């Protein structure tokens with residue numbers, strides 16, 4: 001999917017919501033354990049209940065890898081289900097990969113050839129050759145960690161370069177944007193760091209940003225939109241736990257839908273205010 005198609009979906013759905021499929025076997029409703037693949041059964045219900053309210057899904061690999069082979073099978077089934085039933089959805093592997101070039105090559109093959117994701121999150125620490133292999137695929141994306149939502153982001157990401165005075169996340173944004181384009185590269189910026197979005201937009205005015213951290217982590221959607229929106233919206237705002245664990249009963253999908261509706265309605269208002277629809 002390219003940038004224009006993504007923006008079309010945002011306008012059509014009146015939403016820039018990305019539903020995080022952080023499917024924890026210990027948190028899903030217990031009655032699903034009677035099915036042959038509880039993680040996939042959960043995901044399928046959540047996807048069917050939210051697909052008209054969001055433009056993207058983001059399975060976080062940790063939740064699948066922690067289940068060994070069974071988890072990988074659930075993940076593959078989930079991606080295939082979305083692709084076949086809701087092909088307009090943008091599918092992100094939140095895998096935070098990146099390694100020496102030949103290894104990254106195989107990560108890219110795993111996520112784009114074998115599994116048909118649209119995008120994969122990558123850590124920029126190992127530099128250009130660790131990220132370039134992901135950008136050789138047409139209409140596939142890398143999403144580079146720039147300023148993360150967690151407390152530990154302060155350990156390195158705000159460190160200032162002694163010569164330029166630039167903070168590390170600023171250097172990541174400046175340097176890495178020369179490796180790709182606004183058509184194959186996005187950035188992760190945590191919603192809990194919304195106050196930094198204004199300066200981030202000065203560095204990367206046209207890139208899409210994947211913004212986790214609303215909902216369970218307490219980030220403000222309104223502030224993210226105020227400081228982070230551009231003329232193509234430019235935002236995919238992720239919410240995982242607040243939506244998918246709205247209930248642990250038989251009504252879990254319906255309750256997830258209600259949570260997603262609340263977010264979508266707020267997003268619709270923000271898009272209207274920004275004159276994007």
Ligand SMILES: O=c1ccn([C@@H]2O[C@H](COP(=O)(O)O)[C@@H](O)[C@H]2O)c(=O)[nH]1
Pocket residue numbers: 020022060094147148149150188189190212213214215216217238239240241242
């Ligand atoms: O900076 C980051 C990068 C990634 N994440 C991931 O996003 C979701 C957030 O889940 P919530 O339940 O909505 O808090 C999760 O998969 C994280 O690993 C992030 O939170 N912050």
